[in-house]
Amino acid sequence: MASVGRMAGVSQVTVSRALSDPSKVSPETLRRIHEAIEATGFVPNALAGALASRRSRLITALVPSITNIVYSSLLHGFSDIMREHGYQIMLSETGFDPEREQEMIETHLARRPDGMLLTGIHHSAAARRMLIGSGTPVVEVWDITETPIDCCVGFSHAATGAEAAEFAIRAGYRRAATVTAGDQRAQRRRDAFVEGFRAATGEELPAIDFPPGTATLGQGRDSLRRLIEEKGFEAGVIFCSSDQYAHGILTEAMARNLRVPDQIAVIGFGDQSFAEHTFPSLTTVRIDRDALGKAAAKALLDRFENRPLKTSTINVGFEIIKRASA
Numbered sequence: 656m657a658s659v660g661r662m663a664g665v666s667q668v669t670v671s672r673a674l675s676d677p678s679k680v681s682p683e684t685l686r687r688i689h690e691a692i693e694a695t696g697f698v699p700n701a702l703a704g705a706l707a708s709r710r711s712r713l714i715t716a717l718v719p720s721i722t723n724i725v726y727s728s729l730l731h732g733f734s735d736i737m738r739e740h741g742y743q744i745m746l747s748e749t750g751f752d753p754e755r756e757q758e759m760i761e762t763h764l765a766r767r768p769d770g771m772l773l774t775g776i777h778h779s780a781a782a783r784r785m786l787i788g789s790g791t792p793v794v795e796v797w798d799i800t801e802t803p804i805d806c807c808v809g810f811s812h813a814a815t816g817a818e819a820a821e822f823a824i825r826a827g828y829r830r831a832a833t834v835t836a837g838d839q840r841a842q843r844r845r846d847a848f849v850e851g852f853r854a855a856t857g858e859e860l861p862a863i864d865f866p867p868g869t870a871t872l873g874q875g876r877d878s879l880r881r882l883i884e885e886k887g888f889e890a891g892v893i894f895c896s897s898d899q900y901a902h903g904i905l906t907e908a909m910a911r912n913l914r915v916p917d918q919i920a921v922i923g924f925g926d927q928s929f930a931e932h933t934f935p936s937l938t939t940v941r942i943d944r945d946a947l948g949k950a951a952a953k954a955l956l957d958r959f960e961n962r963p964l965k966t967s968t969i970n971v972g973f974e975i976i977k978r979a980s981a
Contacts (some may be wrong), residue, residue: 656670656671656674656697658691658695658697659688659691659692659695659697660688660691662690662691662694662695663684663687663688663690663691664687665684665687665688669684669688670688673685673688710769711766711767711768711769712741712742712743712769713742713743713745713766713767713768713769714737714742714743714744714745714768714769714770714771714772714955715744715745715746715747715763715766715768715770715771715772716730716733716744716745716746716747716771716772717746717747717748717749717756717759717760717763717771717772717773717774718730718746718747718748718749718774719748719749719750719751719774719775719838720748720750720869721746721748722869723869724925724927724928725797725925725927725944726774726797728944728945728948729796729797729944729945729947729948729951730744730746730772730948731945731948732944732945732946732947732948732949732952733772733796733948733949733951733952734948734952735948735949735952736948736949736952736953736956737952737955737956740956742769742770745763745766745768747759747762747763749774750867750868751837751838751867751868752867753777753778753779753782754779756773756778756779756782757778757779757781757782757785760773760778760782760785760786761785764785764786764789764791768791769791769792769959770791770792770793770794770955770958770959771786771791771792771793771794772793772794772795772796772951772955773793773794773795773796773804774795774796774797775795775796775797775798775839775840776795776798776799776800776803776807776809777798777839778804783804786804786805787804792805792955792958792959793805793806794806794807794808794951794954794955794958795807795808795809796808796809796947796948796951797809797840797947798810798812798840799811799968799969799970800968801968803967803968805958805967806954806958806964806967806968806969807967807968807969808947808950808951808954808969808971809947809969809970809971810942810947810970810971810972810973811970812840812841812843812844812847813843813844813846813847814847814973815844815847815924815940815973816843816844816845816846816847816848816849816851816894817847817848817850817851818940818973818975819844819848819894819922819940819975820847820848820849820850820851820852820855820894821851822922822975822977822981823852823892823894823920823922823981824851824852824855824856826892826920826981828891828892828920828981829856829858829891830856830858830888830890830891830892831848831852831856831858831860831891831892831893831894832860832861832862832863832882832886832888832891832892832893832894833845833848833849833860833861833862833863833893833894833895833896834862834863834865834875834878834882834893834894834895834896834900834901834904835862835863835864835865835895835896836865836867836868836870836896836897836900837864837865837866837867837868838867841896841897841924844894844896844924845862845894845896848894849862861882861886861887861888863878863881863882863886865878869899870896870897870899870900871899871903872899872902872903872906873903874899874900874903875895875899875900875901875902875903875904875905875906875907876903876904876906876907876910877903877907878893878900878903878904879893879903879904879907879908879911879919880907883911889918890918890919891919891920892916892920892921892922892981893919893920893921893922894922895921895922895923895924896924897923897924897925898923898924898925898926898927898929898930898937898939899927900923901921901922901923901924901930901933901937901939901980902923902929902930902933902937904919904921905921905933905934905935905937905980908921909934915935915979915980916935916979916980916981920938920980920981921937921938921980921981922938922939922940922975922980922981923937923938923939923940923980924939924940925939925940925941925942926939926940926941926942926976927939930976930978931978933980935978935979935980936978936979936980937978937980938975938976938977938978938979938980938981939975939976939978940973940974940975940976941973941974941975941976942971942972942973943971946971947971950969950971954969
């Protein structure tokens, strides 16, 4: 700032004032300071500014997978709103490991963010203590609970599974199977689907379960092979915890000359961009991820400004999109 001040012909204090509150500096002086900043490539010290204002203008976000389109599209809407209000996002990947998430929460809190976005509502006891003790505004996304750390924005995973089961029963299916990733939210969807379908038909449902991680088309293909060859599943509807698994099942069904949806029907989850373009097009559960991310951003901004939240639990809902696969 001293170098910028010398070039602009003003004091270092004036430069600091121009950066923190431009309205207190004349337009001509502000012009000279900005020209000096551009000439020197000066980058203001955000940490020093944060100490003075007690605002870091930093939001930290923790997601299980950076490459998963579900989380990246959610963050897109969230980041757009936060950037419009002068905040920047620091992002970390936690996998599906509570211990790793706890380590990342501690690391992020050390940066003194103004707020934090977490994926899900289940965290270690130590992580909850750190978050509550820090006083940092927190928004939990992609799930809902009546007892959030601060506030949460999401939907009921159990309800999606239950409604998918009702959809399958109304469509006339009397046999079903599930293909599920190894995270808690996917398992809740599976369990609700199984409970609803079993209650209506009395049938036991064969299941293929994968360990935690990013779902792949290859795993989807393998799951149909295993259902047929190991579980004896020859016809019915398959409820998947992701569109990737469902896409793989459609591919494997085509390779085996199985008719979809006459022999094998498929329901995915997520309504990803490819879902309406698979062959046949994929029936799936849609969550408006962009709207969810924007609602999470608004909740944090309300917390920053001490505006009362209408509710600490915001349910954005979901919709079953009926297409040709079921």
